[in-house]
Amino acid sequence: MSESEANGATANAAFQIRLARSGRLLDVAADKSVVQVLHQAGINVPVACEEGVCGTCETRVLSGTPEHRDQCLTPKEQADRFTPCCSRSLTPMLELDL
Numbered sequence: 001m002s003e004s005e006a007n008g009a010t011a012n013a014a015f016q017i018r019l020a021r022s023g024r025l026l027d028v029a030a031d032k033s034v035v036q037v038l039h040q041a042g043i044n045v046p047v048a049c050e051e052g053v054c055g056t057c058e059t060r061v062l063s064g065t066p067e068h069r070d071q072c073l074t075p076k077e078q079a080d081r082f083t084p085c086c087s088r089s090l091t092p093m094l095e096l097d098l
């Protein structure tokens, strides 16, 4: 067991995001957030807290399973959206409504 697992934290894994409107595929490295990758690619997703508290960055997920790390979405909301400032993915790819 790694030190981060022993502390109860989940180690970040890399995954890909697909932008449904353009078909673009982007790599999210283990040390990058989805919002960082989107901003680097020129996709403007508004952010405020960047900690999963405010919900400003809320984005619809079309396929794949997010690893929700926010503290603002209800379980019902989490069924079809996530907070890309802090949340990650449980599947190799997340398709986003962007």
Ligand code: FES
Residues within 6 Å of the ligand: 046, 047, 048, 049, 050, 051, 052, 053, 054, 055, 056, 057, 058, 070, 072, 083, 084, 085, 086
């Ligand atoms: S910027 Fe606040 S939840 Fe993402």
